[in-house]
Amino acid sequence: MNRVRLLVFNAVLNVLDYRVPSGMEIELGSVVVAPLGPRQVVGIVWEAERLPGNEVPESKLRPLLEMLPVPPIPAPLRRLIEWTADYYCAPLNSVARMALASAAALRGGGTMTEYRLTGIEPKRLTPQRAAAMDALEGEQATIRELAERASVSEGVLRGMVGSGLLEPVVVDLDRPYPRARADFAQPKLNEDQQAATDTFVAAVRKGTFAPFLLDGVTGSGKTECYFEAIAEALRRGEQVLVMLPEIALTENFLRRFEARFGVPPLLWHSSVKSTERRRAWRAVVKGEAQVVVGARSALFLPYAKLGLIVVDEAHEVSFKQDDGVRYNARDVAVMRAKFEQIPVILASATPALESMQLAEAGVYTKIDLPDRFGGATLPEIKIIDLRKDIPERGHWLAPLLVKEMQQRLERGEQSLLFLNRRGYAPLTLCRNCGFRFKCPHCSAWLIEHRLSRRLTCHHCGFEHGVPETCPECGTGDCLVACGPGVERIADEVRELMPEARIAVVTSDTINSPAKIAEFVEAAENKLIDVIVGTQLVTKGYHFPELTLVGVVDADMGLEGGDLRAGERSYQQIAQVAGRAGRGEKPGEVLIQTRHPEAPVIQALASGDRDAFYAAEAESRRDAMAPPFGRWAAIIISSEDEAEAKAAARHIGAARPDVPDVFVIGPAPAPLSLLRGRYRYRFLINARRSAELQTIIRGWLDPLKFPNGVRVAVDIDPYSFV
Numbered sequence: 001m002n003r004v005r006l007l008v009f010n011a012v013l014n015v016l017d018y019r020v021p022s023g024m025e026i027e028l029g030s031v032v033v034a035p036l037g038p039r040q041v042v043g044i045v046w047e048a049e050r051l052p053g054n055e056v057p058e059s060k061l062r063p064l065l066e067m068l069p070v071p072p073i074p075a076p077l078r079r080l081i082e083w084t085a086d087y088y089c090a091p092l093n094s095v096a097r098m099a100l101a102s103a104a105a106l107r108g109g110g111t112m113t114e115y116r117l118t119g120i121e122p123k124r125l126t127p128q129r130a131a132a133m134d135a136l137e138g139e140q141a142t143i144r145e146l147a148e149r150a151s152v153s154e155g156v157l158r159g160m161v162g163s164g165l166l167e168p169v170v171v172d173l174d175r176p177y178p179r180a181r182a183d184f185a186q187p188k189l190n191e192d193q194q195a196a197t198d199t200f201v202a203a204v205r206k207g208t209f210a211p212f213l214l215d216g217v218t219g220s221g222k223t224e225c226y227f228e229a230i231a232e233a234l235r236r237g238e239q240v241l242v243m244l245p246e247i248a249l250t251e252n253f254l255r256r257f258e259a260r261f262g263v264p265p266l267l268w269h270s271s272v273k274s275t276e277r278r279r280a281w282r283a284v285v286k287g288e289a290q291v292v293v294g295a296r297s298a299l300f301l302p303y304a305k306l307g308l309i310v311v312d313e314a315h316e317v318s319f320k321q322d323d324g325v326r327y328n329a330r331d332v333a334v335m336r337a338k339f340e341q342i343p344v345i346l347a348s349a350t351p352a353l354e355s356m357q358l359a360e361a362g363v364y365t366k367i368d369l370p371d372r373f374g375g376a377t378l379p380e381i382k383i384i385d386l387r388k389d390i391p392e393r394g395h396w397l398a399p400l401l402v403k404e405m406q407q408r409l410e411r412g413e414q415s416l417l418f419l420n421r422r423g424y425a426p427l428t429l430c431r432n433c434g435f436r437f438k439c440p441h442c443s444a445w446l447i448e449h450r451l452s453r454r455l456t457c458h459h460c461g462f463e464h465g466v467p468e469t470c471p472e473c474g475t476g477d478c479l480v481a482c483g484p485g486v487e488r489i490a491d492e493v494r495e496l497m498p499e500a501r502i503a504v505v506t507s508d509t510i511n512s513p514a515k516i517a518e519f520v521e522a523a524e525n526k527l528i529d530v531i532v533g534t535q536l537v538t539k540g541y542h543f544p545e546l547t548l549v550g551v552v553d554a555d556m557g558l559e560g561g562d563l564r565a566g567e568r569s570y571q572q573i574a575q576v577a578g579r580a581g582r583g584e585k586p587g588e589v590l591i592q593t594r595h596p597e598a599p600v601i602q603a604l605a606s607g608d609r610d611a612f613y614a615a616e617a618e619s620r621r622d623a624m625a626p627p628f629g630r631w632a633a634i635i636i637s638s639e640d641e642a643e644a645k646a647a648a649r650h651i652g653a654a655r656p657d658v659p660d661v662f663v664i665g666p667a668p669a670p671l672s673l674l675r676g677r678y679r680y681r682f683l684i685n686a687r688r689s690a691e692l693q694t695i696i697r698g699w700l701d702p703l704k705f706p707n708g709v710r711v712a713v714d715i716d717p718y719s720f721v
């Protein structure tokens with residue numbers, strides 16, 4: 001090759017042509033550095049015919065500067081990047097960026113310097129240094145990361161290096177990972193598990209595209225089954241990607257993985273420290289990383305020889321990314337498997353309706369695990385009608401639920417209360433004048449957190465202390481909390497059962513791997529009697545002594561007009577119910593509701609999942625909603641309200657007039673102000689046959705907007721706010 005077309009990482013320019021200097025061994029997918037004006041950009045060598053651009057005459061081409069010492073991005077990944085950009089209407093280079101970790105990792109291996117405490121105990125310390133000493137116990141990371149962890153400036157830490165309190169440690173970036181062993185601790189599988197496993201193992205051996213929906217009730221051993229597929233890939237020297245919806249779930253996964261394979265897998269997510277990221281990325285591209293477990297961002301890594309993808313809890317909404325490139329990692333995972341020609345397993349006890357439809361249509365092979373492992377039975381589910389079994393005034397737990405909890409406490413068993421609302425109360429107002437605390441940057445109420453004594457916005461993180469007096473009328477001691485959050489439920493339990501040991505489990509309290517591990521250990525060792533938690537505790541955990549689950553407000557998820565609300569509520573409650581009775585003792589679930597007749601509640605009570613999916617599918621079909629029709633959203637935002645509105649109108653005026661595509665809007669978004677930006681939305685509903693992306697591009701591409709306006713396209717949206 002003597003000339004190449006590059007996909008460059010520059011916000012304005014996507015594609016540029018260059019000359020290859022003699023002696024540079026360029027391939028498609030090579031990562032290179034090229035001159036751009038007076039500066040330099042990183043780019044990936046791409047198939048010229050796949051990137052539209054103007055042919056530049058040979059004489060005008062500038063030469064590439066350098067080829068980076070990493071393997072070329074493989075063709076299947078380049079095709080995936082193109083597909084993702086095309087399908088989600090996203091810039092190609094924004095998608096491609098997800099394949100490259102940091103600029104540093106591209107520079108090759110070598111070493112990096114981290115720092116740790118030396119163990120020297122000085123006699124006198126400034127308060128800042130003392131705080132840093134406390135916070136950094138047992139830590140080792142770069143100065144910048146340590147500064148963040150200890151909440152001090154980098155300057156303070158550099159000072160500590162100078163006085164010998166911190167010492168440098170040289171980290172080798174290409175130091176190998178211990179090898180996982182396929183046969184380290186093989187379980188004895190039951191008949192259903194064995195059948196599932198045989199199918200997966202055969203698919204891994206065959207090495208062609210094969211999507212599976214592993215549909216197994218909670219506690220059926222889905223993990224054990226896909227572990228055997230992983231073992232087969234390991235025996236073949238292939239890499240495996242396991243995607244989990246939340247970092248919070250990885251702790252539990254790591255332990256089980258290590259018990260099965262002898263060593264932990266590689267972790268990939270946003271809070272992995274920079275040296276580990278660089279090391280992991282390099283092991284991934286060289287094919288040395290055997291199993292990578294991560295959140296969405298692990299999906300686009302350039303695995304050298306990927307042999308299997310597993311998406312666990314595949315129904316989870318958090319696989320959908322709602323900023324930057326708005327893609328659904330579950331769906332893209334299946335596309336990646338297709339381009340790589342490998343099997344992919346989507347595991348869930350409550351699959352998404354979309355996945356069920358694809359299984360029904362024969363696109364996915366459905367594998368069922370209908371029973372819990374080891375003779376454990378599914379919990380019995382009962383409904384509490386809150387209109388009849390009324391909680392005490394100012395309380396939220398019905399007498400029956402309280403009675404059952406007290407019995408569990410007497411028997412030394414555990415209870416779990418689920419309420420998907422962080423903090424103490426969702427709304428705080430002044431008893432005297434009615435003033436409500438609102439976020440200055442978002443159209444949302446501030447949520448009171450009593451543990452941290454602050455009012456917080458759950459959208460942008462804005463917070464301030466709880467004032468003594470009302471900011472509006474100045475009355476003292478007048479603020480009232482309206483409605484419950486988990487902290488308030490925990491207070492109620494404390495009042496009713498003073499001797500109970502209570503753990504509040506939310507992203508506010510359990511926000512680091514260490515805290516998760518601490519919680520799991522406490523729960524397993526029966527140091528906790530009652531867990532009060534948000535959706536964080538609904539999945540993944542296996543506590544044998546947990547025999548009672550109380551759903552505090554089953555109606556909450558059904559509010560808000562989200563078109564998937566029914567399905568989501570069903571999944572969430574079925575998942576949390578699945579935490580009960582996983583050991584030898586049977587479990588019981590009590591669901592508090594004001595609408596016992598609602599189809600979701602009925603389906604949960606009767607255990608008739610199929611009927612629920614059928615009814616849900618029917619109403620989606622009527623509404624031409626996914627998977628029967630298609631949706632897309634356009635979100636317009638600006639810091640200037642008038643500007644946002646004008647842009648929305650501008651887009652509205654250019655709306656396409658095509659059969660099978662229906663444009664609703666523009667309308668102010670339900671969250672009409674978010675992080676200081678005013679927002680308008682369109683919802684587009686189309687028949688499956690419509691060329692939705694082409695129509696949207698043809699509609700938006702010719703339009704011009706002021707600099708402050710952002711226009712985002714969301715294909716297959718999950719969020720409607």
Ligand code: ADP
Nearest residue numbers: 187188189190218219220221222223224373542
């Ligand atoms: P799921 O993910 O389907 O909810 P898990 O994989 O968490 O189920 O399995 C539930 C529990 O049963 C776990 O503690 C797991 O270790 C155990 N288990 C499942 N299958 C086996 C098996 N074949 N041998 C031993 N333990 C098993």
Ligand code: ZN
Nearest residue numbers: 439442457460
């Ligand atoms: Zn806010």
